[in-house]
Amino acid sequence: MVVVTKHLLDAFMACCVGRRDDYAYQRSDGRYYRAGCPLTYDVVYRHLQGVQTIGSYLIDEYGLCRFAVFDSDASSGLVDLLQAQMQLAGAGVPSYLEQSRRGAHLRVFFRDPASPALARRWLLPFCPSGVEFYPKQDALSESMPLGSLVRLPLGVHRLTGECYPFVTWSQGQFVPVAASLADMLAWFSTVQRAPVPASAPSLVTDQAAPTTPRAISFNPVARTDSAGSSLTIRDWCNQQDPVAIISRYVQLDQRGLGCCPFGAHHDDGVDTHPSFRAYYPTYPDICCWYCHVWRQGGSLFDFLRYYYGLSARDLWSHILAGGHF
Ligand SMILES: [Zn+2]
Structure with missing residues (x-):
């Protein structure tokens, strides 16, 4: 003992x-x-x-x-x-x-x-x-x-x-x-304990002031995808498993339903009744999620852009640098 x-x-x-x-x-x-x-x-x-x-x-x-x-x-x-x-x-x-x-x-x-x-x-x-x-x-x-x-x-x-x-x-x-x-x-x-950042990205709405740019770690190895620089956002979306990735951010049930992570348009800023659905798009459509209260949805790229409050350009740079989600 x-x-x-x-x-x-x-x-x-x-x-x-x-x-x-x-x-x-x-x-x-x-x-x-x-x-x-x-x-x-x-x-x-x-x-x-x-x-x-x-x-x-x-x-x-x-x-x-x-x-x-x-x-x-x-x-x-x-x-x-x-x-x-x-x-x-x-x-x-x-x-x-x-x-x-x-x-x-x-x-x-x-x-x-x-x-x-x-x-x-x-x-x-x-x-x-x-x-x-x-x-x-x-x-x-x-x-x-x-x-x-x-x-x-x-x-x-x-x-x-x-x-x-x-x-x-x-x-x-x-x-x-x-x-x-x-x-x-x-x-x-x-062991070393990690200092917790004071804030992390949130949804940027049209009215909101710009938030502090997110410090995402970039993979030091540049993407060596055979598609190279000709890869488009649509191509990238088609290559992903959108439901698997979204389920990392939203607790989804078997039907793909969960509480919307973009709270602002819900009462009290929080979606308490599952209003959000993630689903597999039907090619060539790339939309894979929809909030019934917001009446908006989009692609996996849109989801990540809203979630992290990133510009499309910054998110795309992160993806091309090999970033994980
Ligand atoms: Zn919503």
Whole structure:
């Protein structure tokens, strides 16, 4: 048994625990069940000892989050997220790689609690395609009172019986950041927490004053698409999976319905009844979303332009530079 002091637990929990007044535990089938009671040191201790495995709800009881997770289930997950880690580092955002059952997680620990909406607008542009991003919601709601959860690191996965370490890329391979559990816990007091930006882009309306230009990280490698500079916005839209990309920004049900992320034209600035629909366009049409209240829709390009408050020119430059959404 490892000697785990309260001091070590504090550093670990400050990084990896969201909600404190509730959590979820993993059963042997791999699924998580809500505990319905506060997360105590004792529960975290048992998680670290492999006795019980728990998941933490990212958004806390005040509606804020202290970390974000990129979650890749692909076998190439570590390599894919290593690339995202380098892009984040280029934008001054430290992040940490963790092995997972099927792939990898990349975690960003925040210096200060942030609203989930801000965290998503800030970090989603770094999310590679096919990778899930947490927090999944912009805010908690009546229909989603707890939001999504992620496994607390360093526990034992109930399906595999394995524990997955944080790793770094060193001399051509991924190596654990520490050799023992106690050292891995001590490592948490050395991690760098990312400063949260004061704001992130929001929808620019015709009446609004220009917002601060968004600092999107550009992939250092220029796009080497065979279409080269002749690629058009229409071509690009046709090459994307619009519903998959939009579902990263909007919680969609099976019919593609969700709450509109462009709040301004909804009562109180928030769409509480799902008014937004994402769908697959019928070629050659590229429109793929529509808000019934706004009575407007558009292409995936339009969606991203509104979402990030970017000019068409800036968004297109970002796409040509290999930006991810
Ligand atoms: Zn709307």
